Each structure stands twice: as structure tokens, then as C-alpha cells.
Amino acid sequence: MKVVLHICCGVCAAGAAERLQAEGHEVIGFFSNPNIYPEEEYQKRLAVARETSRLLDFPLHEGSCRPEVWREKIRGWEDAPEGGERCEICFRIRLEETFSFMKERGADAFTSTLTISPHKSAEAIFRIGREIGGEKFLVRDFKKRDGYKRSLEIARERDLYRQDYCGCVFSKEKTQGREQVARSKEKNR
Numbered sequence: 001m002k003v004v005l006h007i008c009c010g011v012c013a014a015g016a017a018e019r020l021q022a023e024g025h026e027v028i029g030f031f032s033n034p035n036i037y038p039e040e041e042y043q044k045r046l047a048v049a050r051e052t053s054r055l056l057d058f059p060l061h062e063g064s065c066r067p068e069v070w071r072e073k074i075r076g077w078e079d080a081p082e083g084g085e086r087c088e089i090c091f092r093i094r095l096e097e098t099f100s101f102m103k104e105r106g107a108d109a110f111t112s113t114l115t116i117s118p119h120k121s122a123e124a125i126f127r128i129g130r131e132i133g134g135e136k137f138l139v140r141d142f143k144k145r146d147g148y149k150r151s152l153e154i155a156r157e158r159d160l161y162r163q164d165y166c167g168c169v170f171s172k173e174k175t176q177g178r179e180q181v182a183r184s185k186e187k188n189r
């Protein structure tokens with residue numbers, strides 16, 4: 001099957017794409033992440049996703065959803081805990097764009113690297129994927145069968161950049177501390 005794989009970062013993409021290819025699918029990568037803050041981090045993750053796509057020999061496309069659209073959609077949920085409502089909206093925005101891209105490309109199915117993370121609920125991602133695309137959403141929990149471990153192995157072997165926060169400004173603040181993020185915002189003005 002021709003499967004559009006939503007890619008959140010190159011490291012997660014390595015484990016997920018390798019598994020889909022081993023199942024005999026043709027993978028088309030789709031980097032849709034308007035949540036990633038700041039722009040410099042977005043470019044870094046995109047560059048690693050490109051490296052992974054070269055390494056595993058699949059094409060990679062970039063989404064066009066803008067950060068201001070993402071920000072508007074999560075309005076009111078800025079302080080929600082990680083794994084809560086803000087994250088579900090964030091999954092939905094990215095999976096909706098992936099589903100539209102799948103239809104444009106005439107592919108057979110879509111899925112996401114998001115399930116490879118031990119910090120994300122695969123059940124929530126499956127539910128949202130099914131609500132968006134019905135049977136076209138390919139249910140795969142990429143962390144199973146040591147998928148997460150495998151993506152870390154590939155990252156180590158290839159010396160791929162691994163981020164230490166999920167992606168949005170709120171997750172960055174939580175991991176790195178509000179003061180440090182405020183200082184880097186100041187520096188980037």
C-alpha cells in the first residue's frame with residue numbers, strides 16, 4: 001500500500017518508516033508540525049527528517065499549516081497538562097493536514113510517527129485518526145515491538161539530533177524552565 005506517514009521528527013520517522021517498509025508498504029513522508037517552537041527548532045527537526053528520508057529512501061513533503069493557525073486553534077488550552085486537551089487538538093491539526101495530503105496524492109492510507117513516543121497515548125491518536133479518515137487511518141503503535149528502542153539506535157548510529165521537548169512553546173517551558181525560554185525569546189527579538 002502507498003502510505004502517507006505523518007512525521008513529527010526524523011528520529012521517530014526512522015523507526016516508523018523502517019517498520020512500514022518491512023511490512024511492504026511504500027512510504028511517503030509528510031512533515032506537518034506547525035506546533036514546533038521556535039522556527040530554528042522547526043528547521044532543525046525538518047533537516048533531520050530530510051536526512052532520515054534519504055537514509056531510508058522515501059520522499060518527504062512539507063506541510064503548509066502555519067504556527068499562527070495552530071496557536072489560534074489551541075487558544076484557551078495553553079495551560080492544559082501535557083497529554084490533555086491541547087495535545088489532542090495538536091494531534092488533530094497535524095493529522096487533518098496529513099489526511100488532506102493523502103487524498104491529494106491519491107495514496108491508500110495515512111498514519112503517524114506520533115505513536116512511537118512512550119509519552120503519547122496511542123489510543124488518543126488512533127481515535128482522532130479514525131475520526132478524521134475512518135478506515136484510511138492505518139492503526140500502528142510504532143512503539144511496540146521495540147520500535148522506540150530501534151529509532152534511538154538509528155539516531156545513535158547516524159548521530160541524528162534528538163530534541164529534549166515535545167515541540168510547542170509550552171512543552172519547551174515545562175522542560176527547560178520558563179525563565180530560560182523567556183531569555184531566548186528576548187535574544188531572538
Ligand code: SF4
Binds near residue numbers: 090168
Ligand atoms: S506538548 Fe506536544 S503534542 Fe502537546 S500541544 Fe505541545 S507540541 Fe503538541
